[in-house]
Amino acid sequence: MSASAQPYQIAVLISGSGSNLQALLDAQQAGDLGNAEIVLVVSDRADAYGLQRALKRRVAAAFIPLRHPRDPAARAAWERRLADVVAAFAPDLIVLAGFMRVLSPVFLDRFPDRVINQHPALLPDDGGDTFVTSRGIVIPALRGAHVVADAIRLGLPVTGCTIHRVTPAVDDGPVLARAEVPVLPGDDEATLHERIKDVEHRLIVEVVARLVREGRQ
DSSP states (O other): OOGGGSOEEEEEEESSOOHHHHHHHHHHHHTTTSSEEEEEEEESOTTOHHHHHHHHTTOEEEEOOOSOTTOHHHHHHHHHHHHHHHHTTOOSEEEESSOOSOOOHHHHTTSTTOEEEEESSOOOTTOOSEEEOTTSOEEEOOOSSOHHHHHHHTTOSEEEEEEEEOOSSTTOSOEEEEEEEEOOTTOOHHHHHHHHHHHHHHHHHHHHHHHHHHTOO
8 A cells, every 4th residue: 555545643631421522423424525534532531421432433543641730740641642642643734623721832842833723703813812813803812721611601602613733821722723702692502502513513623624635634
């Protein structure tokens, strides 16, 4: 087999139900990811349903717990262990799909330019504090773990999702794609998040398929 025929290998890191992982698994099964194969799914939570999704598709699944997240030495050791497991599968691309841990250079330096993240809010290209929507509305660039609730709390008329390359700065890095999602009257965090997820499922498949075609991470 020639080098060009080798599958493009993808690892997916999750913390929860894995609905975006499922979108990628379904896209792979349908042939929409080209010459790509999801070879590993990792979670920091044993009860993450995404691990079961992986096993049902006969994809290697691993649980790597972070038992002392506020202890810098324990966290660095966990990142090294996580990197060792991921590296064993030699992925061309690592997708953070609802992975709720911030990764430092301890992990990222092992996989330069190979890690991308899904973020359920709109992020600007320049790493700034605001984003200008397609209708010219200036909204805050929401970062962190509670951005869907933040969009509701701030009364934003629109939010969305962004896929970007991962850097040590939280929710930063070059943007690969984004899509807007309107905040509807009567929305709460749950209803808004479900509509964002619907868009995320499409967007992550489009981005990963594009990266596979381009042959870069």
